[in-house]
Amino acid sequence: MDLLTAIHQRRSHRGDFESKPICQEHLDQLIEAARWAPSPFNVQPWKLLIISDSESKNAISDLTELAIIEQFKDARFLDDNSRWIRFSEEEWMGERDGILLSDHLKLPPPFDRDPTKVKPILKNAGFLSFLGHLKAGKIPAKEISAQVRNSPVLILIVMDHQRRPPGGGGQRWMWLGMGAMIQNLLLTAAMLEIGVQFVSAPIERAEDRKSLGKVVNMPSSCEVISLLRIGYAKQVVQKSVRLDPSEFVCYESF
Template sequence: MELIDGLLARRTTNGPFRPDPVSREHQHLLMRVAQAAPSHFNSQPWRFVLIENPATIARVADLSGQSMTELIDAGVFFERYRRYFRFSEAEMDERRDGIHIDRLPGPLKPFTRQVFSDAGLKLMRQLGVPKKLGEDNRKLVAGSPLLLAALLDRSEYRPGELSGFYSVFGLGAAIENIWNAVGELGMGIQFVSTPMEIPRHWEELGRLLQVPDDLELMAVYRLGYLPDEPHRPAIDWSSRHRKRLPQFVYRESCAQPEEE
């Protein structure tokens, strides 16, 4: 039951970490946990880069902040992801998915529901919100004592073939093992997603990590030890709501939703 309780208590850390370095023991433990994940024919297609060099972390942070600023300023971010934002407890309770926007930078609070409209985007630009969110993003990454890059072996990862699916499935299982293990170590983890949204930034990140041609950079995460009193960011992208059983589980066929 301790394992089950741990799985149900899983969290994503959207705030800052403590500055303490992550011990080598804990880093290797997380790698062994990842290694224990299932993979097709035990292919173990995953590769990882553990990043502690402050200069490298600072550059990844710069790319993350720049990416966030560009995405918000161009309206791409909200256009791409507005379907996941909920603006009331009632809407959140009905849908049980997405993100409940109950926290915004002060100048935007009166315009919560209009924040994703053209008028809202214009207002955000005038108030400097894209730069503010970009700087917040940069600081979060820059203040992380450990980054983790996840890669796949291209000899296994062949998009368009079943091997491509099997490889992504295996990497997902490995990352989930890490995600579920960090809490036991007093740590947190968060996906550093924004550089992936802008190809030139993602390509620079690959060059920064000296990714060879036989590997594919798939994702980057930030990790660290959790502070005693977590701090919520200006926009908190997390949500603990989960769909009810009838909303995602069926009995015998897709024609019969499961009952609670």
């Protein structure tokens, strides 16, 4: 597969995975791709923790569940999210950004038939935090945490502050290196037909990142950056949208 095909075919995989484990040869290829990413001063600030053991997966799944329940109580979080939610494919294709609600939440009837009906309710979602306090987050929390638990492999992506490059911008440069490393991994996964999903819920809040670190005995110089769940995809996901180049590319001057 050539590079541009892998770039176009890479999609976030939100469905279930085949139950078979990722073979070592494929894991080695993902690691090799990550290894050769660029980083400032070649500091290579990353660590990858590959998790396939059920005990750790269960603990991370439990943390994910709790984090989502808490997020649904947080008015600001709900408001921030609602800006980027698209309620129908038509709206999504028109805006060419944001996420399609039905890809992320199974809506109860009658909203499942026409998700645009929840748009007026969710457009200012902050006031719905009272539902979160009534544990409304439990339904998506159960669903997503089960996906985490049932994934053949989780990859915890960690940044090691001991490998900080020199200069005032050190931390920012490290983050750029981390992004490049993750993209190498994602594109290689796409090439190998391995599905990947970012699971950001247990990464959002500092206390959850700390708990995650504890579960896996993370050294104190390290910071949790991201959690990926990976597996062989049951079905190929094709849908996504992007801005037109005319909306983000300028020539010579802004």
